[in-house]
Amino acid sequence: MAAPAQLGLQNAASPIMEELIAFHDHALMIIFLISSLVLYIISLMLTTKLTHTSTMNAQEIEMIWTILPAMILIMIALPSLRILYMTDEFNKPYLTLKAIGHQWYWSYEYSDYEDLAFDSYIMPTYFLEPGEFRLLEVDNRTTLPMEADIRVLISSQDVLHSWAVPSLGVKTDAIPGRLNQAMVASMRPGLYYGQCSEICGSNHSFMPIVLEFIYFQDFEVWASYLYIV
Amino acid sequence: MAAVPEPDEPAKRKGSCTSLRSYWKPFKLLGILDVENIPCARDSILYGSLGSVVAGFGHFLLTSRIRRSCDVGVGGFILVTLGCWFHCRYNYAKQKIQQRITRQGMKNKLLYEGTHLDPERKQNNGNSSN
Numbered sequence: 001m002a003a004p005a006q007l008g009l010q011n012a013a014s015p016i017m018e019e020l021i022a023f024h025d026h027a028l029m030i031i032f033l034i035s036s037l038v039l040y041i042i043s044l045m046l047t048t049k050l051t052h053t054s055t056m057n058a059q060e061i062e063m064i065w066t067i068l069p070a071m072i073l074i075m076i077a078l079p080s081l082r083i084l085y086m087t088d089e090f091n092k093p094y095l096t097l098k099a100i101g102h103q104w105y106w107s108y109e110y111s112d113y114e115d116l117a118f119d120s121y122i123m124p125t126y127f128l129e130p131g132e133f134r135l136l137e138v139d140n141r142t143t144l145p146m147e148a149d150i151r152v153l154i155s156s157q158d159v160l161h162s163w164a165v166p167s168l169g170v171k172t173d174a175i176p177g178r179l180n181q182a183m184v185a186s187m188r189p190g191l192y193y194g195q196c197s198e199i200c201g202s203n204h205s206f207m208p209i210v211l212e213f214i215y216f217q218d219f220e221v222w223a224s225y226l227y228i229v
Numbered sequence: 230m231a232a233v234p235e236p237d238e239p240a241k242r243k244g245s246c247t248s249l250r251s252y253w254k255p256f257k258l259l260g261i262l263d264v265e266n267i268p269c270a271r272d273s274i275l276y277g278s279l280g281s282v283v284a285g286f287g288h289f290l291l292t293s294r295i296r297r298s299c300d301v302g303v304g305g306f307i308l309v310t311l312g313c314w315f316h317c318r319y320n321y322a323k324q325k326i327q328q329r330i331t332r333q334g335m336k337n338k339l340l341y342e343g344t345h346l347d348p349e350r351k352q353n354n355g356n357s358s359n
Binding site for chain 1 (some may be wrong): 259261262263266267268271272280296303306307310311314318322325
């Protein structure tokens with residue numbers, strides 16, 4: 001999850017998020033260099049004593065400031081498209097999870113198992129245990145196996161919501177009447193927090209998402225325990 | 230989340246290990262580039278600065294033109310930074326892929342050692358049949 005006053009991206013827990021962070025660094029370096037160049041040119045403009053008011057054509061400079069931005073855009077677009085197609089790859093998933101948005105909670109259904117479904121409400125502040133995070137904890141965490149491709153089908157029961165988990169690089173809109181698909185895979189066990197990312201009413205900020213990735217054997221135990229309950 | 234202070238600890242210590250990060254702001258060039266946490270950023274900027282000084286100063290020594298030397302310096306900074314950045318990121322990506330393959334190989338060895346899926350057994354069978 002995010003540290004207090006954190007501005008940058010969270011640490012990656014999935015391969016897609018690692019790629020996104022690398023692309024972000026790449027784009028940021030290009031932006032930094034362009035900004036440095038522009039700042040330098042502004043300082044030149046402000047300090048020059050030369051004035052030239054009769055320029056009729058400037059073919060060379062026009063060639064440069066057409067071709068150079070085109071090359072920069074290609075340098076940015078190629079890795080971006082690579083990641084875009086990577087996020088659209090759907091390998092054979094191990095598990096399918098349905099995430100349905102409601103006002104103002106998420107409900108989850110594990111369709112591969114019979115009768116495995118639950119609602120996930122925000123944990124009120126006065127119920128929090130020491131060490132738990134305010135406005136991020138839920139009563140029922142979504143437990144998933146790590147190192148497995150998981151297909152998440154996202155939809156909504158009422159208004160627009162968005163199912164987002166930053167450390168996994170997932171943000172998918174939950175649209176009523178539509179089923180959106182996302183792939184999720186975590187490289188390590190742990191808790192990953194997210195929040196609803198589409199304005200959906202007064203409690204839009206109070207419907208968090210908590211994914212608990214555990215080892216495969218423990219996941220089977222958890223799933224069978226829920227059957228018994 | 231904050232640790233409960235011991236009776237003899239100074240009262241002014243309030244941070245815990247997670248909240249201390251908010252007191253320590255990362256250093257960002259032009260307010261955007263976090264050179265401490267982005268791999269290869271620090272090296273690229275430092276090499277770029279060195280290249281800029283060498284190119285600009287060298288041009289000035291040859292031509293004694295100040296403004297043009299500054300232009301050459303800035304151009305050198307951009308080119309050297311970009312070149313170092315791509316070179317370093319390419320090697321970093323290769324290293325990450327190699328680490329991932331190694332990690333997967335170690336995991337497979339642990340999982341399948343002694344079974345018919347053991348990759349070393351398959352390799353030894355292949356060598357013995359040859």
